[in-house]
Amino acid sequence: MNREQRNRRTALTLAAVALGMVGFGFLLVPLYDTFCDLTGLNGKTSVIAEESAVRLQGVGNRWVTVQLDASINDALPWHFYPVERRVRVRTGAISTIHYRARNQARHAVTGRAIPSMAPARAASYFNKIECFCFQEQTLAADEQRELSLRFIIDPELPLDLEVLTLSYAFFRVPGDTGAEVADEQGEDDDV
Amino acid sequence: MSTTAATVGTLADEHHHGPQAGLMRWLFTTNHKDIGTLYLLFSLLMFLVGGAMALVVRLELMHPGLQYVEPQFFNSMTTMHALIMIFGVVMPGAVGLANWMIPMMIGAPDMALPRLNNWSFWILPFAFSLLLLTLLLPGGGPAGGWTMYPPLMLQTQDAFPFVIFAVHLMGLSSVMGAINIIATIFNMRAPGMTFMKLPLFVWTWIITAFLLIAAMPVLAGAVTMLLTDRYFGTSFFNAAGGGDPVLFQHVFWFFGHPEVYILILPAFGIISQVIPTFSRKPLFGYTSMVYATAAIAFLSFFVWAHHMFTVGMPLTGELFFMYATMSIAVPTGVKIFNWIATMWRGSLTFETPMLFAVAFVVLFSIGGFSGLMLGITPADFQYHDTYFVVAHFHYVLVPGSIFALMAGAYLWLPKWTGHMYNETLGKLHFWLSFIFINVLFFPQHFLGLAGMPRRIPDYAVRFAEFNFISSLGAFAFGLSQLIFVYLVIQCVRGGQRATDQVWEGAEGLEWTLPSPPPYHSFTTAPVVR
Amino acid sequence: MLILIGMAVPATRVLIAMESTGNPDMQIKVTGYQWKWRYDYLDEGFGFFSSLAADSNEARQLRSGISPHTVPNYLLEVDEPLVVPVGKKIRFLTTASDVIHSWWVPALGWKRDAIPGFINSSWARIDEPGVYRGQCAELCGRDHAFMPIVLRAVEEQEYRDWVVQMQQKQQDSASEANQTFSLDELMARGEQVYTTNCSACHQAGGQGIPGAFPALAGSAIATGALQEHARKVLYGKAGTAMAAFGVQLSAAELAAVITYERNAWGNDQQLAEAAERMGQPADIAVQLAQGVP
Known part of the structure; x- marks a missing residue:
């Protein structure tokens, strides 16, 4: 019947649209990431290659303060702190700063550092050339490690920004099972 | 449309198949009226369940200090109340009305996809049983708010997968319902029933159905990501794995804001049916009404981030979403203006449906204004997540969507049952609801402005007075709804016979059918000039 | 407009x-x-x-x-x-x-x-x-x-x-880590720390909330080996509201609250070994420094 066919076609088309929208929901994830990279939304700092850093070099001559901050997520048994609490750096010059991390656990633990910048507006001018946050860090039992970061601040940094805060939050990598074995044993006791 | 007549002819032959007897009739029914009735009854039942939860909340908030429930249980009450009222009351209520009225309004024998229709209803009882049963699980029901923000939502205990699955089912049901409604309206109209002749209720449902199809799957995607984050080691929203908890809020509100209009657009449609009927005048500015509805729906996809101004967005983003939000006031203003213009110099009578509709226009406007206040970013920094927000969205949802559903129920009850309802009881129901809804929600504006955050089971003593008044209003409003339950039962059982037209000013195809209408609405397609 | x-x-x-x-x-x-x-x-x-x-x-x-x-x-x-x-x-x-x-x-x-x-x-x-x-x-x-x-x-x-x-x-609390306290001192301090940090979930009477938060009164952890108990408090339990208090409290506070949990609500009667009734800040500091066993 003509009308029944038409109904079926409408229904199938709409069902396809609905399925497409499920896909779109998932597509929002990479879209959001791209958007964040472009705008520095949520204070995600930029990454640039060595060569492009050279291009920024020596252009500006402004001094700004970078305040260093460190946080640690509950699940990560590390000590983590900045070696220098605050540094004065020149825009358009490559600078290096250091953090220190020490694994408190008696086994290897893997963590990942998530950078964040305040004010978020400054994030897109803060260009990292080399950073410990690019990779996951695995620290052996009791290991202490110096974590360094090389960066260059774009001389275009708006004039009203003189104090930038760079914060790293160290998280335990999901699925890192180093201590879970020990954890499981206690599992039954506490419920 | 030459084939229409032939199709209708074949369906006419099946007419002698009246309803089956007993339970089987309801379980296997493919009839739009039966399914509409099921939807409406389900909605009423859930209204009582969700309302009871709201009363638990208001009971605990009546006085400072914790007297009755644990904070965790309180949180699961607010969470479940929201999920039930949104997905279990307003949406099924509106779909129920659509099921009943759309085929009758467009001159069709039934919905386009009757079997799908049966499915989309019967999924719901399962979904909500699943949701309600989580209360019995160790760790209790979901308590992370209906917005389900991670990481908090991921701390939900055993209830977690069941809640996600229930949300999937609710989404599936409403998308199936939406597909059916669009197919019906696009393919089943009577000859001569062109798009610009459709009653406004039908128009608002076309637009709502498209919103549903576009928005619900995004919610399904978002909660699926929650599920995989918890059980399959993905890191969509987990900062540790390179994800971002704020991303969930973006995805959620990309669904969530259109959802707001899914809840209110059918209400606009109902009001646009009621007001002309009792003004005995055609709707003022029909075309502008249709375009305003479409404009609201379109804009609703570009304002989602106004729910999350405080997460820390770049200035440009905050400005964009502020301007976009404020611009929604324009088409909404057009609608309010048109309703008032329809009443202007009409020969008005105030039967119960009209009373609810007029209250809708007034109280919805209050909700609209507080919404505008919230849309202004710097003001929202202060109002966000306070009782001001609670007052705002309850003003648009209760005297908004719920009052409109009530207006629709009173308008069409005589048509559905063939009996007039008890007008005195109806008016009593209205006045009690109208008075106590304001006693219930108006003080919450002040609480918000005074600094009371939302979703808290206990509060500082300075908030005690307004909370007490609000709780009194809640109990009185809740009890008044029992009048409605009684009135519906009474009306189904008997009463003064209703005429075909029922209301003096009623116009449209649905009023040409007998009251109650035959099992298959239009067995021969009417011709619309 | x-x-x-x-x-x-x-x-x-x-x-x-x-x-x-x-x-x-x-x-x-x-x-x-x-x-x-x-x-x-x-x-x-x-x-x-x-x-x-x-x-x-x-x-x-x-x-x-x-x-x-x-x-x-x-x-x-x-x-x-x-x-x-x-x-x-x-x-x-x-x-x-x-x-x-x-x-x-x-x-x-x-x-x-x-x-x-x-x-x-x-x-x-x-x-x-x-x-x-x-x-x-x-x-x-x-x-x-x-x-x-x-x-x-x-x-x-x-x-x-x-x-x-x-x-x-802050310096004082760091030096406290080397002091030794009596059981009464630890219990008094521990009760305060417990009320502020633990009682929300585990409840003032240590009975917890069935299904949501485990009881501590008579629990296997609070009456089991001291070191295991301390480990739970110090490092928390991933994926739950049980935080790692090792980063939130000082060694003395940790020692006090652990001691309190092991002696309150009749737990002291059920302790596997009487010698494990109390912890001292120095022990906790050592355990913190050693990390998750």
């Missing part, structure tokens, strides 16, 4: 002013925990936790029998308020350790979400000395209503004195 534009113009101007967090005089990092706040003075290099005051905490228990009207500043008082100098532009950096919170002092005119892994910045300059109160504004679980904010704005000199005092206090 004109009205809308009339509203949009001043709104835009205010918003731009609110977002200019550029050049602060000082910076405070605000970290949300389930369910308390931590304040770190980045320039001064110290920080502390700020939890609901003990009297409010007692009164807010289900059917406590204490009228909230008799408790001064019920639910709006903390044990350790945030102290700031007046007349300084302060940049507040908000973040969280577990779930999303929102830091809100109504008198400042804004709130800002505290999101794990990210920092948000906002600013305030307080001109009037005084006490300003606020609350967490984003649902963060069971005790969302019970993590207030108290901000005390004082004159510059008073602020300086307070900083010196706080720094001294």
Whole structure:
């Protein structure tokens, strides 16, 4: 019947649209990431290659303060702190700063550092050339490690920004099972 | 449309198949009226369940200090109340009305996809049983708010997968319902029933159905990501794995804001049916009404981030979403203006449906204004997540969507049952609801402005007075709804016979059918000039 | 339409002013925990936790029998308020350790979400000395209503004195790690620490909330090996509200609360070994330094 066919076609088309929208929901994830990279939304700092850093070099001559901050997520048994609490750096010059991390656990633990910048507006001018946050860090039992970061601040940094805060939050990598074995044993006791 | 007549002819032959007897009739029914009735009854039942939860909340908030429930249980009450009222009351209520009225309004024998229709209803009882049963699980029901923000939502205990699955089912049901409604309206109209002749209720449902199809799957995607984050080691929203908890809020509100209009657009449609009927005048500015509805729906996809101004967005983003939000006031203003213009110099009578509709226009406007206040970013920094927000969205949802559903129920009850309802009881129901809804929600504006955050089971003593008044209003409003339950039962059982037209000013195809209408609405397609 | 534009113009101007967090005089990092706040003075290099005051905490228990009207500043008082100098532009950096919170002092005119892994910045300059109160504004679980904010704005000199005092206090608590305490001392201190940090979930009587939060009274952990018990407290349990208190409390506080949990509610009767009744700060410090076994 003509009308029944038409109904079926409408229904199938709409069902396809609905399925497409499920896909779109998932597509929002990479879209959001791209958007964040472009705008520095949520204070995600930029990454640039060595060569492009050279291009920024020596252009500006402004001094700004970078305040260093460190946080640690509950699940990560590390000590983590900045070696220098605050540094004065020149825009358009490559600078290096250091953090220190020490694994408190008696086994290897893997963590990942998530950078964040305040004010978020400054994030897109803060260009990292080399950073410990690019990779996951695995620290052996009791290991202490110096974590360094090389960066260059774009001389275009708006004039009203003189104090930038760079914060790293160290998280335990999901699925890192180093201590879970020990954890499981206690599992039954506490419920 | 030459084939229409032939199709209708074949369906006419099946007419002698009246309803089956007993339970089987309801379980296997493919009839739009039966399914509409099921939807409406389900909605009423859930209204009582969700309302009871709201009363638990208001009971605990009546006085400072914790007297009755644990904070965790309180949180699961607010969470479940929201999920039930949104997905279990307003949406099924509106779909129920659509099921009943759309085929009758467009001159069709039934919905386009009757079997799908049966499915989309019967999924719901399962979904909500699943949701309600989580209360019995160790760790209790979901308590992370209906917005389900991670990481908090991921701390939900055993209830977690069941809640996600229930949300999937609710989404599936409403998308199936939406597909059916669009197919019906696009393919089943009577000859001569062109798009610009459709009653406004039908128009608002076309637009709502498209919103549903576009928005619900995004919610399904978002909660699926929650599920995989918890059980399959993905890191969509987990900062540790390179994800971002704020991303969930973006995805959620990309669904969530259109959802707001899914809840209110059918209400606009109902009001646009009621007001002309009792003004005995055609709707003022029909075309502008249709375009305003479409404009609201379109804009609703570009304002989602106004729910999350405080997460820390770049200035440009905050400005964009502020301007976009404020611009929604324009088409909404057009609608309010048109309703008032329809009443202007009409020969008005105030039967119960009209009373609810007029209250809708007034109280919805209050909700609209507080919404505008919230849309202004710097003001929202202060109002966000306070009782001001609670007052705002309850003003648009209760005297908004719920009052409109009530207006629709009173308008069409005589048509559905063939009996007039008890007008005195109806008016009593209205006045009690109208008075106590304001006693219930108006003080919450002040609480918000005074600094009371939302979703808290206990509060500082300075908030005690307004909370007490609000709780009194809640109990009185809740009890008044029992009048409605009684009135519906009474009306189904008997009463003064209703005429075909029922209301003096009623116009449209649905009023040409007998009251109650035959099992298959239009067995021969009417011709619309 | 004109009205809308009339509203949009001043709104835009205010918003731009609110977002200019550029050049602060000082910076405070605000970290949300389930369910308390931590304040770190980045320039001064110290920080502390700020939890609901003990009297409010007692009164807010289900059917406590204490009228909230008799408790001064019920639910709006903390044990350790945030102290700031007046007349300084302060940049507040908000973040969280577990779930999303929102830091809100109504008198400042804004709130800002505290999101794990990210920092948000906002600013305030307080001109009037005084006490300003606020609350967490984003649902963060069971005790969302019970993590207030108290901000005390004082004159510059008073602020300086307070900083010196706080720094001294932190040194003291570090040296406590080497002291030895008696059982009574540990029990008294432990009860305080327990009330502030543990009783929300595990309940004052240690009975927990069945299904949601495990009981401690008679539990295998609290009556089992001391080291295992300490491990749970120090490092928490991933994926639950049980936080790693090793980073939140001092060694002395940890020793006290662990001792309290092992001796209260009749647990001392059930201890596997009587010798394991109490922990000392030094042991805890060693265990902390050794890390998760």
